[in-house]
Amino acid sequence: MKFKVYSELSYEVFSPTTFIFNIQAAKSASQKVISETLIVTPFIKFEEFTLKNSDTRFVKMEVEQGVFFTVIYEAEVEVSYTVYDEKVLLKSIPIINLDHEVLPFISPSRHCESDKLLELATNEFGYLPNEYAKAKAINEWIFNTVEYKTGVTNSSTSACDTLLDRVGVCKDFAHLGIALCRALDIPARYFTGYAHNLNPPDFHACFEAYIGGQWLFFDPTKLAVANGLVKIANGKDASEVAVASYFGDVTCTFMKIDCNPVVSDFIPFNSELDTKAISYE
Amino acid sequence: MKFKVYSELSYEVFSPTTFIFNIQAAKSASQKVISETLIVTPFIKFEEFTLKNSDTRFVKMEVEQGVFFTVIYEAEVEVSYTVYDEKVLLKSIPIINLDHEVLPFISPSRHCESDKLLELATNEFGYLPNEYAKAKAINEWIFNTVEYKTGVTNSSTSACDTLLDRVGVCKDFAHLGIALCRALDIPARYFTGYAHNLNPPDFHACFEAYIGGQWLFFDPTKLAVANGLVKIANGKDASEVAVASYFGDVTCTFMKIDCNPVVSDFIPFNSELDTKAISYE
Amino acid sequence: MKFKVYSELSYEVFSPTTFIFNIQAAKSASQKVISETLIVTPFIKFEEFTLKNSDTRFVKMEVEQGVFFTVIYEAEVEVSYTVYDEKVLLKSIPIINLDHEVLPFISPSRHCESDKLLELATNEFGYLPNEYAKAKAINEWIFNTVEYKTGVTNSSTSACDTLLDRVGVCKDFAHLGIALCRALDIPARYFTGYAHNLNPPDFHACFEAYIGGQWLFFDPTKLAVANGLVKIANGKDASEVAVASYFGDVTCTFMKIDCNPVVSDFIPFNSELDTKAISYE
């Protein structure tokens, strides 16, 4: 499935500032970037980089005081995903047999204090028969008990806050999903990307849980179509893959995000959600 | 109903210390202290006092460094309570018509941060048809989701902690019940007292919610028989009516608490709990 | 010293709402209300009340959905205060000898979690030679380390939050002062009132510490002139004496507060602050 993604971010810069962006589509076996452009207006020198052993694509630049600038990213991306039937997902992999690279995603992280939620997660979801049932129940529970509301949470909000406050935006929903999965020893990670038809338009954050050997996709906001996403990056949580980090005094003055299928015959994946799951790998 | 209550508290005192105890049975229209003695061994001068507009009975004393001492309180107390049928409890009193003295019990307090729980309480219990149904559901929910466990919480633990940790002792259960009621605009207060057949034996903490013009009794631990209590005091939470406060370096070395009906024909109130409620006023 | 105080509060009411206001000047031995008027426009029936054993003057009213209304309070108030010399303030009163009515103000409260700050307060201020030195150092420390900034904190913010965040408004400064005093066993209470020349104009919040038998006045924001205040109320913290509490869906659309000396020869008390303290009792 081909998508066109577009993001436009404008900033006013009040002090010399280093920016680190993470807005480019991920490149992986299941996601090919057919074409892309990144334009900074007025021109500011930028550098792309990735960390060792990570596919996350960062762009960094140094911006002087007093500058207004805009970053525009456009890409055409071929995304493939796999649909798994619930039956396949019933098998559980003991921790001892997990791929080593998956293990860090059982540990707590800045915004996902799973270590504090062992009792709560076990009490609410521990009785369920398998990991897929647990992750699905967590996803539904968040959707049903947390109110989607912008402007209430901030970049310091974490899963424990959201459990008490019961309000937040997509990143808060995702952090809570991740924390509750990890509290049940289910590896889980943050997923940031472009989402088709997201309303309000923005970057989207969801989560993936490692079940039956697959990273399965979950969106506790239910704001996006499950097969309408283009991945930017995975990470332990938003602290590792923030869309934009800056070190300086800055205001974001404009933001436009878009994500559309190239072909007209896009079929939203939805009705089968109860018994089937999607993996973006 | 007549009860004999007994408490014995021993302390080792490592620095000059002021003690304030709150262990004597309350005196009220519905609770008569027939006889009582308070003995401090070895003898230390103590003073009884109450605060203006409060029935809470405090005892204070100054203890020198190096002293081991024991406080023994014994009393025979006549307790009366009223049983209310659910039908009576369906009527709700608008806040504007509440007795003024009840209003402070809607506000948050040290251990009952109801102001943080408006969304959560509304989401979990707001759909219920009346205040009695809400308070009863809160009581059941705490009983079902919080594990009774000693040694995990301390005197700083509050309702938000317990909501996340899901473990605690009677005071933690009570604080959570109070916080959730207040978050729904139901006045609620802390109840500390002696409880018959409590296991492990200790002072007990429960809560009361003001519904239909009555202070109804709730025990989310379900460890005590609802009509087997002798009240020591009410307060906003444990910070106002702690059993023992001390200003100094002290260890409690021994504790024995007892509460028994004087007559042999004590009939535990229990089976009717679903449709009837008890008020200790 | 005579002051004219004025407050005007306008609200838009989106659901049937009970309001409880606490905006009238306190009446006490040291503060006489010479004249006052409270007007609600358009007229809504209101009721004044005080709680037993409290001087706090509340006004409550029930407002229907869809109403816009304004409360205007005007008063002329004679305020007297006492100036204490530091020498008088050096004597410490052991807890055992404190007036009983003062004792509740050593306990923690909703926004002043002194029980969590024993180590911190002792570490930072415990070395100081007497209670007045400690309270004064706390006041200076808050002024120097907390930034005054509106719009960052909310009605759930408490002393521990402010200790970490280091930003807030007058109530947050006051709560932190109270919590740190209580952590050192110095009774402390919240003071809400009208302040002369406050900028931005608003109700003001400060704190009082009980030292040498007096309730001494402290303003860690240093935004008000120490002898330019008209007290509305004291309480354990803002949870007991909020300017306006409402139970419903409401927006405050306008606010005007004023406080001016009637005579032209008002002499601000300031230069002597280092060795003299004010008590509003």
Place this chain on the structure above:
Amino acid sequence: MKFKVYSELSYEVFSPTTFIFNIQAAKSASQKVISETLIVTPFIKFEEFTLKNSDTRFVKMEVEQGVFFTVIYEAEVEVSYTVYDEKVLLKSIPIINLDHEVLPFISPSRHCESDKLLELATNEFGYLPNEYAKAKAINEWIFNTVEYKTGVTNSSTSACDTLLDRVGVCKDFAHLGIALCRALDIPARYFTGYAHNLNPPDFHACFEAYIGGQWLFFDPTKLAVANGLVKIANGKDASEVAVASYFGDVTCTFMKIDCNPVVSDFIPFNSELDTKAISYE
């Protein structure tokens, strides 16, 4: 400098449990493991692994219910370190020029919520002239204001907790140091290792700050000799490099840790600390 390190850990296992240990000396350009043995008694199959792009050496094993077992690790390790003079350390590297692999260590992590401490860190340490002065002042401040005390904190304790509670053990000291450095945009990471003459004997935790292009070593507990350590691992915080993680019901029944220089002429590095710093790279 050659050291012999020894650790012995015994566990009683109450349910089938997966263990992941991280107790082996790190292998790096500046630290050579000359010889080592890892023995599990009674024998349990274990597997060593490292994550991609990480030197951290993990050992995992699956242990059945009812087993008592002991892990003994012994090694002889050649450690080298570099001493830097303060003058070298004065130069600051702008974020834009930092090695990319260092960037993740500016972000907050589970136990180091630097994002919450920007104001506090700037207020307390921001005035200092360079990054080395800031990190050194942070180290001193923690040593002076936090009390070393075992049994008060647990594996969920984080920097914000320690800032309020002012008590903790080496990992809590390290987390606070890391959080405060990151809040000032100084990259900082957790250091876990064996320490000579540590009292009480245990694994040790310290931190490293990236200053002037070097990872400089800091120990805010001041319990270890700065040149008496053998590194086990670095990580964002303890959540990434815990000495022992287990998924199951387990009690640690015995622990013995030792670390001694092989040669008798070991010269503790200490007196020069004011103007010189150590890097273990």
